[in-house]
Amino acid sequence: MLETEMPDRYDSTIFLLSTEEATDPMGNLQRRRFIANSGSGLGWLALQSLLGQTCPLKAGEAAGNRWIRPRHTRVKRVIWLFMHGGPSHVDLFDPKPELQRLAGKTLPPSFGEVMTRRRVAENPLLPAPRPFRPRGNSGIEISDFLPHLAEHADEMCLIRSMHGDSVNHPQSVYQMNTGSVLMGRPSVGSWVAYGLGSENNNLPDYVVLPDPAGGLKGGPPAWGSGFLPASYQGVTMRSGANPILHLSPPAGVSPSQQRQALQLTQQMNQMHLQARDQDDELSARIKAYELAFRMQAAAPDLVDFFDESQTTLTQYGVDRPETEDFGRRCLLGRRMIERGVRFVQIYSGDTNGWDAHNNLLQNHSQHCLATDQPVAALMTDLKQRGLWDDTLVIWGGEFGRMPMSESGTGRDHNPWGYSLWMAGGGVKPGYVHGATDPIGLRAVEDPVHIRNFHATLLHLLGIDPEALSYYSNGLDERLIGPTDDVEIVKEVLA
Secondary structure (H helix, E strand, O other), X not given: XXXXXXXXXXXXXXXXXXXXXXXXXXXXXXXXXXXXHHHHHHHHHHXXXXXXXEOOOOOOOOOOOOOEOOOOOOOOEEEEEEEOOOOOHHHHXXXXXXXXXXXXXXXXXXXXXXXXXXXXXOOXXXXXXXXXXXXXXXXXXXXXOOHHHHOOHHHEEEEEEEEXXXXXXXXXXXXXXXXXXXXXXXXXXXXXXXXXXXOOXXXXXXXXXXXXXXXXXXXXXHHOOOOOOHHHOOEEOOOOOOOOOOOOOOOOOOHHHHHHHHHHHHHHHXXXXXXXXXXXXXXXXXXXXXXXXHHHHHHHHHHOHHHOOHHHHHHHOOOOOOOHHHHHXXXXXXXXXXXXXXXXXXXXXXXXXXXXXXXXHHHHHHHHHHHHHHHHXXXXXXXHXXXXXXXXXXXXXXXXXXXXXXXXXXXXXXXXXXXXXXXXXXXXXXXXXXXXXXXXXXXXXXXXXHHHHHHHHHHHOOOOOOOOOEEEOOEEXXXXXXXXXXXXXXXXXX
């Protein structure tokens, strides 16, 4: 089968590469074979169009890994705002009058035993330090920690009954990002890139904007491609003059010289690849060379905000030290999806981030101040630019926090019940789904496991979560794992 490539950097030349060698032993192109391969390649392109953009088999994929991409989807792209460390649902999005009433008392026996990391179940219950208020026409109650986001309550689809399977950061980060508490599986962004393909030629399909302070619990495997082809891995970028390290060409090398060098290198790489059974990692490296060349022109323009108005920069908080960093990355996320990036993930929180084991008031005041205005600005900007209806915005962390106190003023990890919200295309605005118990300890009403959230996300993108699979090590692997107890949360759909 032919794999076609039409790189615009090679002027109008079209290279058609076949697994059957098109050169003689001396490396000269055979005219008859070239013509035959060209005809086959054009036929394959026509067939792809008729089939509705069938994803061609990539190097290293088994014959069963052919995925028919959906022709029409309401949601075309995702911006995932990941609050690393575990924001407290009972202090931000899930008001609990009973928790306020029982403040200072120990957990009533009626709530049963609680699994915690640090034996905090015996500690006094901790009240929310700031009040909740009904917001907008929907009346969704949101804490005073988030005054800017509170103005967008009528656009939120708030899930108050999320739950996962681990009380530890790395495993929970992996589960929220990959569907499994184990390291090494493909991330959601990789699955989406594999399932939907590219909307652009000059930027990656899946981009990650980590917190510049670093320290994500679990590290880069959270956006890895796992057993999917390596070309679907998340590409980390940053704001500033050098969005990707070592991307700029050496001084004194002209674009023409670099194009010629890359063309020769790629021809040699393809010969090397064909002799090595279409090795996946080698194939991904070859594609990375091509993408890196195209990004040399696209990436600097992407991160240069010269064409943004001062009003927009102020709206995102770029002119304030407290909000500058996250504001820049939110603005960069909007600029990315405008240019066809399919999946953007923006992290807030360094090594500890929102992990408020002590002094929750100080911790959440700091992180809410840094993110509240930029996220609200992103939502407003998406609507103003006509991107709202086909973009899905997600806000959440790897878990929530316990209602009991830790160190007197903080809270421990809570994966048994917490909040996450979505907004934009495909979801019901001004809507609350599910509930935790009276003190916010466990999801008790319409619980949503992480795998059901992932299934819903794929559905919103027009992908059948059961059909999207990849054959690896004798198994048909899926983001959602075994399909026996996985359901789309239809109640949140618009």
